[in-house]
Amino acid sequence: MSAQTTSRPAPAAGPGGAAMARMFGGPPTNRPTDFRGSARRLLGLLAPHRLALLGILAVGVVSIGLMVVGPMILGRATDLIFSGVISKQYPEGMDKAQVLAKLRAEGQDTLADTFSTLDLRPGLGIDFAAVGQVLLLAMGLFVLSSLFALVQGRLTARVVQHTVFDLRERVEAKFARLPLRYFDKQPRGEVLSRVTNDIDNLAQSMQQTLAQMMTSLLTIVGVLVMMLVISPLLALVALVTVPLSVLVATKVGKRAQPQFVKQWATTGKLNGHIEEMFTGHALVKVFGRREQAERTFQEHNQDLYDAGYRSQFISGMIQPAIMFLSNVSYVLVAVVGALRVSSGAISLGDVQAFIQYSRQFGQPLTQIAAMANLLQSGVVSAERVFELLDAEEQSEEPAEPVRQPSVRGQVEFHNVSFRYEEDKPLIENLSLSVRPGRTVAIVGPTGAGKTTLVNLLMRFYELDGGKITLDGVDIAEMTREDVRAKTGMVLQDAWLFGGTIADNIAYGSPGATREQIVAAAEATHVDRLVRTLPDGYDTVVDEEGGNVSAGEKQLITVARAFLAEPAILILDEATSSVDTRTEVLIQRAMNALREGRTSFVIAHRLSTIRDADLILVMESGSIVEQGTHDSLLAANGPYSRLYAAQFANPLTGAEA
Template sequence: MSENTNKIMAKNSRNAGRQVGMGFGPRMGGEKARDFKGTMKKLAQYLSEYKLSILTVLIFAIASAGFSIVGPKILGKATTKLFEGVMAKIAGTGNVDFTAIGKIMITLIGLYLLSSLFGYIQGWIMSGVSMKVSYRFRKDISEKINRMPFRYFDNTNQGEVLSRVTNDVDTLSQTLNQSLGQIITSVTTVIGVLIMMFTISWQMTLVALAIIPISMILILMIVKNSQKYFKQQQDYLGNVNGHVEEMYGGHLVMKAFNGEKKSIEKFDGLNDKLYGSAWKSQFLTSIMMPLMNFVGNLGYVGVSILGGYLAAKRTIEVGDIQAFIQYVRQFTQPIAQIANISNILQQTAASAERVFEFLAEEEEIPETSDPIKLDHVEGHVEFRNVHFGYKPDQMIIHNFSVSIKPGQKVAIVGPTGAGKTTIVKLLMRFYDVNEGAILIDGHDIREFSRNDLRSMFGMVLQDTWVYNASIMENIRYGRLDATDEEVIAAAKAAYVDSFVHTLPNGYDMILNEEATNVSQGQKQLITIARAILANPRILILDEATSSVDTRTEIRIQKAMNNLMRNRTSFIIAHRLSTIRDADLILVMNQGNIVEQGTHEELLRKGGFYAKLYTSQFEVVTAS
């Protein structure tokens, strides 16, 4: 990947991180949340476990808002006392009663302190609830992933799944942490302030209320337009994250095929869509407060004119006007907050909908209620009239039948797309057959628990898998309770020991995240050592020596021959010279077994296998 591509993607990743911090999450599409009410109802049910904490937050938020609401009324009394004292002093009939004003101010300070204390407590409790909810969501998603069929991950972008675990859950967490208490406080404030305003002057209250229809019209217009852009933003961020992850993961392949330009073009297209939706959503959100302030100022003008008129008529006191103006500000501010929160709730609904959609995805076929557990696995494997297709209307395995005796070494060969690896996936029950059955020791594999079934197998695949840990721990993954001595013995059998001492820290060397600090062949040797350590009854070797040199391959074949002795083994190979000593060779083409027998028998037939075998030695000459 070019340096320019790296810079662009790194910049976008930082921007995505900042957006997540501000409460944005990944989302795709352009429509509104399909079921806002239903999603919020599900979220409320999800939060019911924390109803006591949320009830406490509700009480403390109302109390905090209540103490804050009373403040201006009491402050107005202090203003009236001061005004009356000044007027009395001017008239020579008295002085300012600073003692009474002092008592009022002490009471006011106490109320504001209680309001702050209650606000702090409700915020602290809500932070705890939001973290617990985030933990529970991520835990549920993590457990759900383990119950999902492989088919889902074959058809879903990895970045999209990751976005649901990170960005969408972060959005929900921030909404709970920041917005729930604010909603309660704002609603309480609006109701409380309205009551206090009516106690001062119903005429001025009606003037102040005249701004509400204007505010509501503006709010509805903004929310209607911003909702779809928030949902788009959630989506496009997920697409951008997925593309970035794929490009970094396939870095070498993309660079080898000169895909930088195409990658940048795709990234720019996705990023432009993200920019457009993010800009529109943020612009509409940002104009909310200025518009509310403008409408609020119109209310101030009307209240000030009417208040001055009523004060001149001695209908209300000067302190009441000062208190009423404060209440007008307190009244318009929570309305604006509620309007702003309504945007956040739309965004929250989009994120919650995605999370709940994922949690509601179809899972693997449930385990049998009474699974079989074999004390000893012989290794007799039978495919009985198996039909399978990744899509129900596109079968790729047709009436596949074969019986394999315990301890036999079975090679599966055939051209690309013949169904060789699919057979292995069915055997491990990564997918369930559409028709027919697969049996081990006479029992349908669906009668075993998946854990027990897969523990019978050891696998070495063409696509090696190691993780960010030491070489010792990567080998120990085959049997987690193995001792260091047993790990080293398996490493010696797989010829890992022959190169590991040339590496820094030997067995304790940490493989980096991409495992680029060892060669592809060395990674394959590590996975072979892992299979040897697992000591399974049935082995699956899918091009297990495809990434090692010829000399190492000979060594591995010797180790494998020892490992496969008295074990049922399935070997998938393209290099037919490596499976000449197999007990049985199954020749597949287009999902069917077209031939079977030993190497010599199949060559004597001169059929499909013979053509495959001899084609490896053909020399293509220029005409």
């Protein structure tokens, strides 16, 4: 066994520093949103649902078509009633031409022009049967239009939920491909906010705007066609204010957009703070930082309030502005329409229908304006999710990976170099050879690179140089799953998942029987603790194991590794949270667990590694000393100083 390091030992750099800086210093810098690019990409998510979208469009066309015909039919009913009222005023036997001639002879030319568009039948009065038929037809059209609108809404809900379902699956799959570097640099609350809040906001925005936007655009087209059919002149008058409406919506929307970016970025920052304070709730109380935590929360909350208020207020200005312009258009149409009726150019019913169309034309514009804030908020959330999906992934797996059904446990590091940040070297040209079945202990001060070394072995990070081999095979030529399947790891920070204790022990061995679970627990001295719990192995623990002690959590994770029976065992301060008596028991279990397996033990408590076959002493990413416990003490080097610091003076924290 040999170890060597060459060239430039550098200060240690770990993954936690950048993450902590972002946790307490704020979220990553937010770049301006690319609204158009993100909107196009968002529409691209709907591409797999083309047929459903075509169905939504077809149903929408039918629904809007039936709806826009309604006012013209109602205009016909108005003409029938008006004609009947006027016809009743003249004696039976006269015809329309005689009535008009009589009015012109009396000098009432304007009235004659107005009546010229009517179907006059002197003496007959209102034809209620014809009016009833027209009203029934209009009602039938409106009912059918509503039914098609319901179908459109159902199809839209299905498309949106399928799209969001697929997006969540893509995000989940992305997590599996992201390297640990990404999570080192991102606060957990920020990541969770993108996965939960932003996707939920995106779903809500799409649900409320997709069908409504399509309906509004179809309504504008349909109503415009009907307006041109009735009167091109009135249509031109109605369209006068449209350019102003578009200009207002564009200008105000550009001002609101940065506020939505700030709103959702601040949401992520606030969630990150809440997640940190909740996770470290006991620590906050112990150090009396509750007031500071509350002040920080209030600052983030105020920032979110300000950004949310500005974004909603600014975008909310669009709707009343467009409503005002629509009312101006309405007045112009009413005045010009009255003049056209008095000149006999169009009938009163046509003007009534046109006024309804002008209101219908302005309504979708107002609705689109009202959706502006939803659209911008949704696109900003979409961009935040896209940023996660676009994050740099871990390197590709080899096209033809080497498969090793079984391994002996020969581990070798060949001139390995690694750094967390490009300008801060950590491990440089490190070489190490470990024979199968040997136990290697790694010691050194905090930040020396001990955990980094085993993380590289697990392929949690990719090397900057050199290679690591397992039984002579470069682990880069194996799949990560294969490498990790042959490795068991017990971390200093024990983690339990929501479920029973039996489920947690069997987490690394899904097919394990209850007998095997109990046997592993007995071998690692967990059984006696589990038996004291009300439901034994069926006791349910929460996601962070809050209802069991830290020592019990660590014992359960040790039992988990024991049951998995890995070829290579990594113990990262695996006994740091247990009492001395339990530590002795676990050490005995570990001796049995390590038998025949290559083991790497990271330890600060040197009493746990006296029996190791090889002890490596690391400083600043370099192996500065190696040997057995006795030989290193005799060498009177760094290991001897570490040992003396722990055991020589009881006043400095000696372990007897």
